[in-house]
Amino acid sequence: MSCFGRRPWDPRGKHCYVTGGSSGLGLALSLLLVEQGADVSIVAFDEEGLIAARERLESVRQTRDQRFAEYNYDLTSAEAVQDALRAVMNDHDGRVPDATFLCAGGATPKFFVEMTKEDLTRGLEMSYWIQAWTAWAVSQEMIRTRKKGKICFVSSTLGYMSVVGYASYAPGKHALRGLADTLRSEFKLYGIDVQIFFPCTMYTPGYERENLTKPEITLKLEESDPGLTAMQAAHGMLNGIKSHKSHITGDWITEIFRASTQGSSPGHFFLKDWGLNVLGTLVLPLWRMYVDMTVTGHAHEHDAYLTERKLRD
């Protein structure tokens, strides 16, 4: 999708559906959308958070006509996702939202050898299905009713690369890229725009939760990550959405990964992407070697850790 020749997308008067809207990126994005004149429906599996979020949305209300609502659903099953969408549409005269922002999700990093069957399936639910089901339900309604609009996924820098600890998360975030790239192509049949945001580390409640299970070696590799607040990330996401970018990033490190893994996905500006790609080609292999050396250097300590937990003979 070329960024040229299209007017910026304007949230004013649009009905925006934000999953994971009770906290973190979802809440930050919802606040921005409200400030810019949108009607916003948020959905999350967190009753208290939803009520508090609704109050914050009211606090930035721009006009009396803006409509906000919150919905309490666990979006990891196809059925609940359909129920949630039905409830949202019922409150809007049966109309499907104009734009859907898939901010729900989360990570539980661990060593692969320590992951149970449930860790792996739950990991893919939280990193992939929680967004894929909503995209599926919403797009069926959009296509049925000939609604043009947009769907925006939220992947991660870990949708472009991965390191130790993310075996239940990075696959889902890569899968979202695969789904978004497929649907970007397929939804040209319907005039529905598909976008995907790749945020880096965000200092959110979800990040604090994931650090509870994160292996020490993964924490060590991440200790120099700059990171963004949820609001900084939401600004980056909304800028990308407005300028019709297919792959959106919010920081320079992920920009380098984006340009270096672009393949046939649409880029931003040819010369900038080229420069970033050259930079990535030179720098990323060195970074990988540093990571590999750090991991290998941790092997002895890790052996003691596994032996203590009886995962090694």
Next chain:
Amino acid sequence: MSCFGRRPWDPRGKHCYVTGGSSGLGLALSLLLVEQGADVSIVAFDEEGLIAARERLESVRQTRDQRFAEYNYDLTSAEAVQDALRAVMNDHDGRVPDATFLCAGGATPKFFVEMTKEDLTRGLEMSYWIQAWTAWAVSQEMIRTRKKGKICFVSSTLGYMSVVGYASYAPGKHALRGLADTLRSEFKLYGIDVQIFFPCTMYTPGYERENLTKPEITLKLEESDPGLTAMQAAHGMLNGIKSHKSHITGDWITEIFRASTQGSSPGHFFLKDWGLNVLGTLVLPLWRMYVDMTVTGHAHEHDAYLTERKLRD
């Protein structure tokens, strides 16, 4: 992982575990491994195919000592995968295989709007879980018993890119890349090599099956694909395995996608990768524009198709 300074991997005397070994790529790879002196255990959910495959393995036997066996399991559930591995290990004095090749899988292309909940979950089972579960079960045993060895995933050109029709398949193949890149990093802790093969179109029984459901527009986009026989693909895969490549391809088009989406994944040879990346940067956007135009040009015909099926008002 540098390709320099390591002796080529040699199948001779190794116990190789091949999922999907009853047909297509899995069978072709098994035949090559037998010809090169390996013990081979194949597993698939296809009793007749397994018996015929076992006979073909016997027909290329090199020594009297080589051990072949076939196992009939549906590898899409974690439990069945653990049962299959236990059966294989029981036949080998309780030892985990030296090398595992994850060739099981399949695609059922369709328009996203036509996919049911079952299509999507089954799609991810066949494109992702069928390999992820075996990698999980095998690596737990390898780590427990301090076995060094290798695990090789099988993604697809559609693990690097995607087009209309592959919403239940490309996400899983992208996810495998995410899993392989994670484990390549993590398994440096154990001396286990992780590799991943990205085959292009292969003329196999699975390809004939997927064409039965494939949308016309997807068939049209693929009509100029060169494609490989299963044996050609298996040769490419085994060459990459022997030379310790992390990302393996079997054809030049996928090579361009590999180099153009490399990011921090290990490459092959710096100058060749650089050249392919430059080529991809120039050519892939043009190819994408051609695909997008073809898809957009199909919108009218597709509208009639959906209206007839009552998927559009």
